[in-house]
Amino acid sequence: MSGDDSRRNGMETSEPLDDDLARIVDELAERRRRGETLDWPACLRQHPRHAAALKELAPAIEILAKFGETKK
Numbered sequence: 001m002s003g004d005d006s007r008r009n010g011m012e013t014s015e016p017l018d019d020d021l022a023r024i025v026d027e028l029a030e031r032r033r034r035g036e037t038l039d040w041p042a043c044l045r046q047h048p049r050h051a052a053a054l055k056e057l058a059p060a061i062e063i064l065a066k067f068g069e070t071k072k
Contacts, residue, residue: 021050025061028054032065 024047028038040058044051054061 021053024050024054025057025064028061029064029068032062033068 028043032038038061040055044054047054
């Protein structure tokens with residue numbers, strides 16, 4: 001299925017958006033691993049396009065950070 005076909009079927013690709021979200025999640029998890037306390041409301045304001053996803057992912061980001069700490 002070509003990109004045009006997927007858009008016509010309501011399945012617009014979001015790879016750049018997904019890549020951007022993955023980068024943000026990695027950055028936030030790394031900050032937590034370094035011991036930084038995240039100001040979640042500020043993070044959501046800083047990334048408004050991803051705010052809904054980040055709000056849902058916040059608990060997972062905290063877990064990722066803890067997992068990273070135990071690997072040391």
